[in-house]
Amino acid sequence: MWKDFVVLNSDKSQVIAKISEGQKFDANADVALLPTVLAEIGAKDFKVLDKELSRFIEKAKLSNSEAAAGIVIAEKHDAAVTISVDSKGMVATMVVTGAFGGSGLHANQMVQELSHANIKKGINKQALKKVLVASESLTPGQTFSQVVAHGKPAENGENSKLVPLVADVMKRVLAPKDNDAIKIDMRDFGQTVTVSENDPVMKREPATKGKSGFTVFGEILKPKPGQVQALKAGKGTHLSDENPNLLLASQPGMPIIRGQTVDVETAMCLNSVSVATGHVKFKGSVVVAGDVEPGMIIRATGNVIVGGFIESADVQAQGDIEVGKGIIGHTVSEDEPKSCIVKSGGNIKANYAQFSEIQASHNISLVVHSMSNHIRCGGDLLVIDENETQGTLSGGKAKVGGKVLCFNLGVEGDTATYVEGFARYSHQKERILKHKALYKEAQEKTMDAVRREISVKKKDKSQRTKEDVMRVEKMKQSAQAKMEKAKLAVELAQKDFEEILNINTIEAKGKVFTHVTVMFADARVTTKRVHGPSTFHFNQYEILCAAKLDDESVKDVEI
Numbered sequence: 001m002w003k004d005f006v007v008l009n010s011d012k013s014q015v016i017a018k019i020s021e022g023q024k025f026d027a028n029a030d031v032a033l034l035p036t037v038l039a040e041i042g043a044k045d046f047k048v049l050d051k052e053l054s055r056f057i058e059k060a061k062l063s064n065s066e067a068a069a070g071i072v073i074a075e076k077h078d079a080a081v082t083i084s085v086d087s088k089g090m091v092a093t094m095v096v097t098g099a100f101g102g103s104g105l106h107a108n109q110m111v112q113e114l115s116h117a118n119i120k121k122g123i124n125k126q127a128l129k130k131v132l133v134a135s136e137s138l139t140p141g142q143t144f145s146q147v148v149a150h151g152k153p154a155e156n157g158e159n160s161k162l163v164p165l166v167a168d169v170m171k172r173v174l175a176p177k178d179n180d181a182i183k184i185d186m187r188d189f190g191q192t193v194t195v196s197e198n199d200p201v202m203k204r205e206p207a208t209k210g211k212s213g214f215t216v217f218g219e220i221l222k223p224k225p226g227q228v229q230a231l232k233a234g235k236g237t238h239l240s241d242e243n244p245n246l247l248l249a250s251q252p253g254m255p256i257i258r259g260q261t262v263d264v265e266t267a268m269c270l271n272s273v274s275v276a277t278g279h280v281k282f283k284g285s286v287v288v289a290g291d292v293e294p295g296m297i298i299r300a301t302g303n304v305i306v307g308g309f310i311e312s313a314d315v316q317a318q319g320d321i322e323v324g325k326g327i328i329g330h331t332v333s334e335d336e337p338k339s340c341i342v343k344s345g346g347n348i349k350a351n352y353a354q355f356s357e358i359q360a361s362h363n364i365s366l367v368v369h370s371m372s373n374h375i376r377c378g379g380d381l382l383v384i385d386e387n388e389t390q391g392t393l394s395g396g397k398a399k400v401g402g403k404v405l406c407f408n409l410g411v412e413g414d415t416a417t418y419v420e421g422f423a424r425y426s427h428q429k430e431r432i433l434k435h436k437a438l439y440k441e442a443q444e445k446t447m448d449a450v451r452r453e454i455s456v457k458k459k460d461k462s463q464r465t466k467e468d469v470m471r472v473e474k475m476k477q478s479a480q481a482k483m484e485k486a487k488l489a490v491e492l493a494q495k496d497f498e499e500i501l502n503i504n505t506i507e508a509k510g511k512v513f514t515h516v517t518v519m520f521a522d523a524r525v526t527t528k529r530v531h532g533p534s535t536f537h538f539n540q541y542e543i544l545c546a547a548k549l550d551d552e553s554v555k556d557v558e559i
Contacts, residue, residue: 018070025060047100078102089215090151098138120218157210157226236264329355410513422504
């Protein structure tokens with residue numbers, strides 16, 4: 001039936017459906033038969049226009065003049081192509097739709113489409129060829145997608161690097177030695193870890209600018225240049241006049257690497273400190289490859305580095321103290337002083353410590369254990385290894401300015417352990433009170449200035465001068481500025497205090513045993529049973545215990 005109504009147009013690009021005079025269109029005509037008729041007239045792959053086909057059927061049923069004039073119901077289409085670009089302009093994708101009886105893509109057509117989409121850079125010619133070939137083999141209406149252009153991200157510059165040009169004496173002295181034997185010849189040791197005046201000790205590898213990138217639209221993407229890390233002159237070192245990226249020794253001595261700089265200190269290097277060497281009092285750093293034996297004294301204005309043990313000795317330094325093995329004292333009665341004293345104006349690091357008095361202005365770090373020590377430190381107390389699998393803080397007393405972190409707190413056997421965290425609490429509270437007092441004083445001065453201003457304004461115009469008005473106005477503005485500054489200082493001090501209070505906790509990663517007394521300010525709690533991993537913190541009113549493995553609270557401890 002359909003073959004009586006469809007015909008190709010003159011250039012064979014369209015199929016026209018129409019009814020001639022006297023023809024009748026069957027209202028039950030099966031549209032499914034249309035493809036067979038289109039194939040017979042050479043329009044097998046033409047695209048059927050469904051809406052127009054439906055319109056023809058409706059008009060033909062009514063013998064409408066439009067049906068008699070003819071309606072295009074199918075067309076020949078060449079392969080079509082579109083281009084999409086991601087939101088960042090870095091990837092352009094070409095989508096080709098298979099031809100409906102027409103031809104595949106032409107190279108010029110693809111070039112024009114790239115031009116219309118404003119694609120200028122990163123074009124992949126091999127990908128375009130792939131699209132071109134695919135367009136010839138696609139079935140009518142089938143689509144094929146291919147990325148044809150890539151942008152290039154900008155390569156950010158690398159930060160500058162600080163590279164030590166001398167060996168790290170601390171690592172060398174504290175390195176483990178076979179069979180506890182001292183393997184270092186101090187004469188050779190001195191040659192390798194000392195520097196002469198103007199020797200280079202650290203260099204800065206300059207930051208790089210990075211490389212520019214581009215989008216597929218040809219827009220240039222600027223890189224972020226690397227940050228310049230400051231190379232600072234240290235104690236006994238200076239920046240080269242000829243090369244600002246080079247740090248030189250200003251004096252002969254022992255180089256000590258300290259982050260962004262190197263200090264060169266006068267150093268005394270010894271195999272051990274014993275009766276043979278006598279007590280050591282030195283203006284500079286002291287390096288001991290072996291042990292500090294019982295009864296010996298070391299005083300240093302710099303650092304003290306001990307490769308072995310400090311045993312029942314008195315070691316004090318203005319700088320850091322690092323001990324390769326342990327700090328060992330001997331048991332004494334409660335009223336007697338500890339037999340081993342180690343005090344530092346900086347940090348103290350050791351493998352372990354026992355029955356000793358240990359004091360540091362900053363942090364104390366022990367790896368294996370702290371047993372029955374008297375500890376005071378201005379910073380943090382850490383009794384834990386890098387992997388957080390060992391480290392026991394038990395017995396004795398510890399007063400810590402910052403936080404306490406250990407693996408086990410206390411020990412089996414009911415050994416009493418006393419730990420005070422955030423010992424700077426009172427100092428911080430006093431700091432806030434001082435700022436509040438200054439704020440109150442500033443408020444009073446502001447009110448005084450306001451009262452003066454009102455008093456001046458109440459005067460008769462003939463009795464007040466312009467200078468009087470300007471003077472009180474300036475006084476008021478100055479007082480208000482100081483008041484705002486004082487108010488901000490109070491807010492910052494309060495915020496700082498709350499942040500410090502939040503992080504300065506007492507935490508045990510493993511267990512908390514019985515008879516551990518935890519203290520913050522005037523509050524204290526004592527454990528009466530074994531707890532799992534726990535963190536004690538202070539909310540300014542009471543000490544709370546948060547346990548990770550069970551639902552523990554302050555109720556579980558004896559106050």
